[in-house]
Amino acid sequence: MAVKCKLSMQAVNPVPFQSWGRCFILSECGGRAEVSFGVLRRWRPLSASFTNELSQWGPATEAMESPTGQVGERLSISEAESYCKNLARAHYENFPVLTFFVPAELRQHFANIYAYCRWSDDLADEVTGEQQSLDLLKWWRESLGKCFDGQATHPVFVALQQTIREFEIPPKPFEDLISAFEQDQHVHAYQSFADLQDYCCRSANPVGELVLYLCRNHTEQNLEWSNSICTGLQLANFWQDVQRDHEIGRCYLPIEDGNRFGYQLEDWQNCVTNAAFLELMKYEVGRAREFLTAGLPLSEQMPGRLKIVIELFARGGLRILDRIESIGFRVWECRPVLTKLDTVRLMGTCLVRRAFGNKYEPGRIESRRP
Numbered sequence: 001m002a003v004k005c006k007l008s009m010q011a012v013n014p015v016p017f018q019s020w021g022r023c024f025i026l027s028e029c030g031g032r033a034e035v036s037f038g039v040l041r042r043w044r045p046l047s048a049s050f051t052n053e054l055s056q057w058g059p060a061t062e063a064m065e066s067p068t069g070q071v072g073e074r075l076s077i078s079e080a081e082s083y084c085k086n087l088a089r090a091h092y093e094n095f096p097v098l099t100f101f102v103p104a105e106l107r108q109h110f111a112n113i114y115a116y117c118r119w120s121d122d123l124a125d126e127v128t129g130e131q132q133s134l135d136l137l138k139w140w141r142e143s144l145g146k147c148f149d150g151q152a153t154h155p156v157f158v159a160l161q162q163t164i165r166e167f168e169i170p171p172k173p174f175e176d177l178i179s180a181f182e183q184d185q186h187v188h189a190y191q192s193f194a195d196l197q198d199y200c201c202r203s204a205n206p207v208g209e210l211v212l213y214l215c216r217n218h219t220e221q222n223l224e225w226s227n228s229i230c231t232g233l234q235l236a237n238f239w240q241d242v243q244r245d246h247e248i249g250r251c252y253l254p255i256e257d258g259n260r261f262g263y264q265l266e267d268w269q270n271c272v273t274n275a276a277f278l279e280l281m282k283y284e285v286g287r288a289r290e291f292l293t294a295g296l297p298l299s300e301q302m303p304g305r306l307k308i309v310i311e312l313f314a315r316g317g318l319r320i321l322d323r324i325e326s327i328g329f330r331v332w333e334c335r336p337v338l339t340k341l342d343t344v345r346l347m348g349t350c351l352v353r354r355a356f357g358n359k360y361e362p363g364r365i366e367s368r369r370p
Helices: 048-057 061-064 077-089 105-124 130-149 156-169 174-183 194-202 205-214 220-241 242-249 255-261 265-269 275-301 306-326 340-355
Strands: 004-012 025-028 033-036 039-042
Touching: 039 130, 048 061, 048 105, 077 105, 077 156, 105 130, 105 156, 105 174, 130 156, 130 174, 156 205, 174 194, 174 205, 194 205, 194 220, 205 220, 220 242, 220 275, 220 306, 255 275, 275 306, 306 340
Parallel strands: none
Antiparallel strands: 004 025, 033 039
8 A cells, every 4th residue: 555745845053064965855744753863753663562661661561569668568579570581581682791701690690781771772762753752752761760779679670779789880880871862852864973972982882891890800901992892782772774774764884984995875865885885884894893893892801701791792703894785785685684593603713712821812803794
Protein backbone atom coordinates (compact mmCIF):
# COMPACT_ATOMS: atom_id res chain seq x y z
CA MET A 1 0.00 0.00 0.00
CA ALA A 2 1.40 3.36 -0.99
CA VAL A 3 1.90 5.90 1.78
CA LYS A 4 1.05 9.47 0.92
CA CYS A 5 3.43 12.07 2.24
CA LYS A 6 3.06 15.82 2.36
CA LEU A 7 6.34 17.58 1.66
CA SER A 8 7.17 21.25 1.97
CA MET A 9 10.31 23.25 1.36
CA GLN A 10 11.89 24.82 4.43
CA ALA A 11 15.42 26.08 4.95
CA VAL A 12 17.02 26.02 8.34
CA ASN A 13 20.49 27.08 9.36
CA PRO A 14 20.75 27.13 13.18
CA VAL A 15 24.54 26.84 13.08
CA PRO A 16 27.12 27.47 10.32
CA PHE A 17 27.40 23.88 9.08
CA GLN A 18 28.96 24.82 5.70
CA SER A 19 27.65 22.63 2.88
CA TRP A 20 25.92 20.31 5.34
CA GLY A 21 24.28 23.22 7.13
CA ARG A 22 21.01 23.50 5.20
CA CYS A 23 18.17 21.06 5.17
CA PHE A 24 15.16 21.48 2.92
CA ILE A 25 12.65 18.72 3.63
CA LEU A 26 9.95 18.83 6.26
CA SER A 27 7.86 15.67 6.06
CA GLU A 28 4.58 14.59 7.60
CA CYS A 29 4.35 10.92 6.79
CA GLY A 30 2.53 8.51 9.07
CA GLY A 31 4.68 9.17 12.14
CA ARG A 32 6.18 12.39 13.45
CA ALA A 33 9.11 14.12 11.81
CA GLU A 34 10.87 17.46 12.01
CA VAL A 35 13.91 19.24 10.69
CA SER A 36 16.75 20.13 13.02
CA PHE A 37 20.50 20.64 12.61
CA GLY A 38 20.28 19.93 8.91
CA VAL A 39 18.85 16.45 9.50
CA LEU A 40 15.38 15.02 9.00
CA ARG A 41 14.54 13.72 12.49
CA ARG A 42 12.27 10.70 12.84
CA TRP A 43 11.20 8.55 15.75
CA ARG A 44 10.83 4.82 15.83
CA PRO A 45 7.62 3.42 17.27
CA LEU A 46 8.02 1.86 20.67
CA SER A 47 9.25 -1.71 20.43
CA ALA A 48 6.87 -4.22 21.93
CA SER A 49 9.48 -5.53 24.35
CA PHE A 50 10.42 -2.12 25.71
CA THR A 51 6.77 -1.10 25.91
CA ASN A 52 6.28 -4.05 28.25
CA GLU A 53 9.34 -3.05 30.27
CA LEU A 54 8.05 0.50 30.69
CA SER A 55 4.56 -0.63 31.66
CA GLN A 56 6.01 -2.93 34.31
CA TRP A 57 8.96 -0.90 35.59
CA GLY A 58 8.49 2.65 34.31
CA PRO A 59 7.77 5.78 36.38
CA ALA A 60 4.03 5.07 36.56
CA THR A 61 4.72 1.97 38.67
CA GLU A 62 6.45 3.93 41.42
CA ALA A 63 3.04 4.82 42.80
CA MET A 64 2.56 1.09 43.39
CA GLU A 65 5.18 0.81 46.11
CA SER A 66 4.24 -1.05 49.23
CA PRO A 67 2.04 0.73 51.79
CA THR A 68 4.83 0.52 54.34
CA GLY A 69 7.21 2.33 52.00
CA GLN A 70 10.00 -0.13 52.75
CA VAL A 71 12.78 -0.03 50.18
CA GLY A 72 13.00 -3.04 47.89
CA GLU A 73 9.74 -4.70 48.99
CA ARG A 74 8.48 -4.73 45.42
CA LEU A 75 11.44 -6.86 44.32
CA SER A 76 14.00 -8.87 46.25
CA ILE A 77 17.69 -8.45 45.53
CA SER A 78 17.87 -11.94 44.02
CA GLU A 79 14.91 -11.18 41.74
CA ALA A 80 16.50 -7.90 40.69
CA GLU A 81 19.78 -9.63 39.95
CA SER A 82 18.00 -12.27 37.86
CA TYR A 83 16.28 -9.48 35.94
CA CYS A 84 19.65 -7.87 35.10
CA LYS A 85 21.23 -11.15 34.04
CA ASN A 86 18.32 -11.97 31.77
CA LEU A 87 18.58 -8.52 30.20
CA ALA A 88 22.29 -8.96 29.58
CA ARG A 89 21.73 -12.30 27.85
CA ALA A 90 18.71 -11.25 25.79
CA HIS A 91 20.18 -8.40 23.70
CA TYR A 92 22.49 -8.61 20.70
CA GLU A 93 25.77 -6.78 21.17
CA ASN A 94 28.91 -6.82 19.06
CA PHE A 95 30.42 -9.00 21.76
CA PRO A 96 28.68 -10.93 24.55
CA VAL A 97 28.76 -9.21 27.92
CA LEU A 98 28.75 -12.33 30.05
CA THR A 99 31.29 -14.84 28.78
CA PHE A 100 33.08 -17.72 30.47
CA PHE A 101 36.12 -15.49 30.86
CA VAL A 102 34.36 -13.09 33.23
CA PRO A 103 35.17 -14.41 36.71
CA ALA A 104 32.12 -15.94 38.38
CA GLU A 105 32.23 -13.45 41.25
CA LEU A 106 32.00 -10.53 38.79
CA ARG A 107 29.35 -11.80 36.35
CA GLN A 108 26.43 -10.42 38.31
CA HIS A 109 28.11 -7.03 38.63
CA PHE A 110 28.83 -6.94 34.89
CA ALA A 111 25.16 -7.74 34.29
CA ASN A 112 24.05 -4.97 36.66
CA ILE A 113 26.19 -2.39 34.85
CA TYR A 114 24.96 -3.62 31.48
CA ALA A 115 21.32 -3.43 32.57
CA TYR A 116 21.79 0.20 33.62
CA CYS A 117 23.37 1.05 30.26
CA ARG A 118 20.70 -0.86 28.33
CA TRP A 119 17.82 0.91 30.06
CA SER A 120 19.50 4.31 29.64
CA ASP A 121 19.97 3.69 25.93
CA ASP A 122 16.42 2.44 25.41
CA LEU A 123 14.94 5.44 27.21
CA ALA A 124 16.78 7.60 24.69
CA ASP A 125 16.09 5.61 21.52
CA GLU A 126 13.05 3.39 21.97
CA VAL A 127 10.37 5.98 22.66
CA THR A 128 8.24 8.09 20.33
CA GLY A 129 9.51 11.64 20.83
CA GLU A 130 12.26 13.81 22.22
CA GLN A 131 10.24 15.26 25.07
CA GLN A 132 9.12 11.83 26.22
CA SER A 133 12.74 10.68 26.16
CA LEU A 134 13.85 13.72 28.14
CA ASP A 135 11.09 13.19 30.70
CA LEU A 136 12.01 9.53 31.10
CA LEU A 137 15.72 10.28 31.33
CA LYS A 138 14.96 12.86 34.02
CA TRP A 139 13.07 10.15 35.93
CA TRP A 140 16.02 7.78 35.37
CA ARG A 141 18.45 10.36 36.76
CA GLU A 142 16.22 10.81 39.82
CA SER A 143 16.09 7.02 40.24
CA LEU A 144 19.90 6.95 40.12
CA GLY A 145 19.98 9.49 42.94
CA LYS A 146 17.60 7.31 44.97
CA CYS A 147 19.90 4.36 44.34
CA PHE A 148 22.86 6.22 45.83
CA ASP A 149 20.64 7.21 48.76
CA GLY A 150 19.73 3.56 49.36
CA GLN A 151 16.12 4.05 48.20
CA ALA A 152 16.12 1.98 44.99
CA THR A 153 12.86 0.45 43.74
CA HIS A 154 13.53 -0.23 40.05
CA PRO A 155 15.04 -3.73 39.57
CA VAL A 156 18.13 -2.36 37.84
CA PHE A 157 18.87 -0.03 40.75
CA VAL A 158 17.99 -2.60 43.41
CA ALA A 159 20.72 -4.80 41.93
CA LEU A 160 23.08 -1.97 41.06
CA GLN A 161 23.22 -0.46 44.53
CA GLN A 162 24.96 -3.64 45.72
CA THR A 163 27.60 -3.17 43.02
CA ILE A 164 28.04 0.52 43.84
CA ARG A 165 28.62 -0.24 47.52
CA GLU A 166 31.01 -3.14 47.00
CA PHE A 167 33.23 -1.38 44.46
CA GLU A 168 32.82 2.18 45.80
CA ILE A 169 31.71 3.58 42.44
CA PRO A 170 30.95 7.33 42.37
CA PRO A 171 27.87 8.75 40.60
CA LYS A 172 29.70 10.59 37.80
CA PRO A 173 30.13 7.75 35.24
CA PHE A 174 26.42 6.92 35.54
CA GLU A 175 25.45 10.59 35.29
CA ASP A 176 27.68 11.15 32.25
CA LEU A 177 25.88 8.38 30.37
CA ILE A 178 22.52 10.01 31.02
CA SER A 179 23.96 13.34 29.89
CA ALA A 180 24.97 11.81 26.55
CA PHE A 181 21.54 10.30 25.99
CA GLU A 182 19.93 13.63 26.82
CA GLN A 183 22.18 15.24 24.23
CA ASP A 184 20.92 12.74 21.64
CA GLN A 185 17.50 14.35 21.94
CA HIS A 186 18.60 17.75 20.66
CA VAL A 187 21.90 17.22 18.81
CA HIS A 188 21.50 15.14 15.68
CA ALA A 189 24.71 15.92 13.79
CA TYR A 190 28.29 16.90 14.66
CA GLN A 191 30.32 19.65 13.01
CA SER A 192 33.77 18.26 13.84
CA PHE A 193 35.40 15.11 15.12
CA ALA A 194 36.28 17.02 18.30
CA ASP A 195 32.54 17.51 18.90
CA LEU A 196 31.89 13.84 18.29
CA GLN A 197 34.74 12.82 20.59
CA ASP A 198 33.29 14.97 23.36
CA TYR A 199 30.05 13.04 22.97
CA CYS A 200 31.97 9.72 23.13
CA CYS A 201 33.57 10.88 26.38
CA ARG A 202 30.09 10.66 27.91
CA SER A 203 28.32 8.05 25.78
CA ALA A 204 31.03 5.37 25.82
CA ASN A 205 34.03 6.12 28.03
CA PRO A 206 32.06 5.93 31.31
CA VAL A 207 31.26 2.28 30.55
CA GLY A 208 34.95 1.43 30.47
CA GLU A 209 35.51 3.40 33.65
CA LEU A 210 32.78 1.38 35.39
CA VAL A 211 34.49 -1.84 34.24
CA LEU A 212 37.78 -0.60 35.71
CA TYR A 213 36.02 -0.15 39.05
CA LEU A 214 34.74 -3.72 38.83
CA CYS A 215 38.27 -4.93 38.05
CA ARG A 216 39.58 -2.88 41.00
CA ASN A 217 42.12 -1.39 38.59
CA HIS A 218 41.08 2.25 38.24
CA THR A 219 44.29 4.20 37.61
CA GLU A 220 45.01 7.27 35.49
CA GLN A 221 46.94 5.28 32.86
CA ASN A 222 44.39 2.48 32.74
CA LEU A 223 41.61 5.03 32.34
CA GLU A 224 43.43 6.58 29.38
CA TRP A 225 43.69 3.18 27.65
CA SER A 226 40.11 2.35 28.57
CA ASN A 227 38.86 5.62 27.10
CA SER A 228 40.71 4.85 23.87
CA ILE A 229 39.07 1.43 23.59
CA CYS A 230 35.61 2.75 24.43
CA THR A 231 35.81 5.64 21.98
CA GLY A 232 36.98 3.18 19.33
CA LEU A 233 34.09 0.84 20.10
CA GLN A 234 31.61 3.71 19.89
CA LEU A 235 33.03 4.81 16.55
CA ALA A 236 32.91 1.24 15.23
CA ASN A 237 29.26 1.10 16.26
CA PHE A 238 28.54 4.40 14.52
CA TRP A 239 30.09 3.22 11.24
CA GLN A 240 28.31 -0.12 11.54
CA ASP A 241 24.97 1.68 12.04
CA VAL A 242 25.11 4.52 9.51
CA GLN A 243 21.88 3.29 7.91
CA ARG A 244 20.07 2.69 11.22
CA ASP A 245 21.02 6.10 12.56
CA HIS A 246 19.88 7.71 9.31
CA GLU A 247 16.43 6.15 9.83
CA ILE A 248 16.02 8.09 13.09
CA GLY A 249 17.56 11.29 11.76
CA ARG A 250 21.00 11.04 13.34
CA CYS A 251 24.30 11.53 11.56
CA TYR A 252 27.52 10.79 13.43
CA LEU A 253 29.76 11.29 10.39
CA PRO A 254 31.48 14.60 11.22
CA ILE A 255 30.31 17.33 8.87
CA GLU A 256 33.86 18.65 8.38
CA ASP A 257 34.96 15.18 7.27
CA GLY A 258 32.06 14.95 4.83
CA ASN A 259 33.05 18.31 3.34
CA ARG A 260 36.69 17.26 3.16
CA PHE A 261 35.88 14.21 1.05
CA GLY A 262 33.16 15.90 -0.99
CA TYR A 263 30.24 13.95 0.49
CA GLN A 264 27.28 16.32 0.58
CA LEU A 265 24.25 16.54 2.84
CA GLU A 266 22.00 15.62 -0.09
CA ASP A 267 24.07 12.45 -0.58
CA TRP A 268 23.58 11.50 3.06
CA GLN A 269 19.85 12.22 2.91
CA ASN A 270 19.51 9.90 -0.08
CA CYS A 271 21.84 7.18 1.30
CA VAL A 272 24.17 7.58 -1.68
CA THR A 273 27.17 5.28 -1.98
CA ASN A 274 29.73 7.02 -4.18
CA ALA A 275 33.51 7.34 -4.32
CA ALA A 276 33.45 10.21 -1.82
CA PHE A 277 31.45 8.14 0.68
CA LEU A 278 33.75 5.12 0.35
CA GLU A 279 36.80 7.29 0.96
CA LEU A 280 35.07 8.95 3.92
CA MET A 281 34.21 5.60 5.47
CA LYS A 282 37.71 4.25 4.87
CA TYR A 283 39.10 7.24 6.73
CA GLU A 284 36.65 6.92 9.65
CA VAL A 285 37.26 3.17 9.97
CA GLY A 286 41.02 3.77 10.04
CA ARG A 287 40.65 6.33 12.82
CA ALA A 288 38.46 4.01 14.89
CA ARG A 289 41.04 1.25 14.42
CA GLU A 290 43.75 3.53 15.80
CA PHE A 291 41.71 4.23 18.95
CA LEU A 292 41.06 0.53 19.56
CA THR A 293 44.65 -0.48 18.94
CA ALA A 294 46.02 2.27 21.18
CA GLY A 295 43.98 0.91 24.10
CA LEU A 296 45.03 -2.74 23.81
CA PRO A 297 47.85 -2.45 26.39
CA LEU A 298 45.12 -2.18 29.01
CA SER A 299 44.54 -5.91 28.82
CA GLU A 300 48.04 -6.56 30.16
CA GLN A 301 47.23 -4.61 33.32
CA MET A 302 44.25 -6.79 34.24
CA PRO A 303 44.46 -9.74 36.61
CA GLY A 304 43.81 -13.34 35.49
CA ARG A 305 41.04 -13.99 32.98
CA LEU A 306 40.12 -10.32 32.92
CA LYS A 307 43.05 -9.87 30.53
CA ILE A 308 41.06 -11.88 27.99
CA VAL A 309 37.80 -10.05 28.76
CA ILE A 310 39.33 -6.63 28.01
CA GLU A 311 41.15 -7.87 24.93
CA LEU A 312 37.96 -9.44 23.59
CA PHE A 313 36.06 -6.17 23.89
CA ALA A 314 38.74 -4.35 21.87
CA ARG A 315 39.15 -7.10 19.29
CA GLY A 316 35.40 -7.36 18.88
CA GLY A 317 35.45 -3.74 17.76
CA LEU A 318 38.41 -4.38 15.46
CA ARG A 319 36.57 -7.32 13.92
CA ILE A 320 33.53 -5.11 13.18
CA LEU A 321 35.88 -2.72 11.39
CA ASP A 322 37.26 -5.68 9.44
CA ARG A 323 33.70 -6.58 8.46
CA ILE A 324 33.04 -3.03 7.26
CA GLU A 325 36.22 -3.14 5.21
CA SER A 326 35.36 -6.56 3.79
CA ILE A 327 32.12 -5.21 2.27
CA GLY A 328 34.02 -2.36 0.66
CA PHE A 329 32.71 0.17 3.24
CA ARG A 330 29.22 -0.08 1.66
CA VAL A 331 27.34 0.25 4.94
CA TRP A 332 24.30 1.86 3.29
CA GLU A 333 23.63 -1.50 1.66
CA CYS A 334 24.65 -3.97 4.36
CA ARG A 335 24.96 -3.79 8.14
CA PRO A 336 27.99 -5.84 9.21
CA VAL A 337 27.62 -7.89 12.38
CA LEU A 338 29.71 -10.37 14.31
CA THR A 339 28.64 -13.99 13.92
CA LYS A 340 28.96 -16.75 16.51
CA LEU A 341 31.88 -18.08 14.48
CA ASP A 342 33.58 -14.69 14.76
CA THR A 343 33.13 -14.82 18.51
CA VAL A 344 34.58 -18.32 18.77
CA ARG A 345 37.56 -17.35 16.60
CA LEU A 346 38.24 -14.25 18.67
CA MET A 347 38.14 -16.26 21.88
CA GLY A 348 40.44 -18.88 20.39
CA THR A 349 42.90 -16.25 19.21
CA CYS A 350 43.05 -14.65 22.63
CA LEU A 351 43.48 -17.99 24.38
CA VAL A 352 46.33 -19.01 22.08
CA ARG A 353 47.99 -15.64 22.57
CA ARG A 354 47.84 -16.05 26.35
CA ALA A 355 48.95 -19.68 26.23
CA PHE A 356 52.11 -18.74 24.36
CA GLY A 357 52.72 -15.61 26.38
CA ASN A 358 52.32 -13.22 23.44
CA LYS A 359 51.70 -9.69 24.65
CA TYR A 360 50.40 -6.76 22.70
CA GLU A 361 53.13 -4.43 21.48
CA PRO A 362 52.21 -0.73 21.89
CA GLY A 363 52.30 1.28 18.69
CA ARG A 364 51.47 -1.66 16.41
CA ILE A 365 48.41 -1.32 14.20
CA GLU A 366 46.50 -4.58 14.15
CA SER A 367 46.51 -6.43 10.83
CA ARG A 368 43.25 -6.45 8.89
CA ARG A 369 41.33 -9.62 8.12
CA PRO A 370 38.85 -9.77 5.25
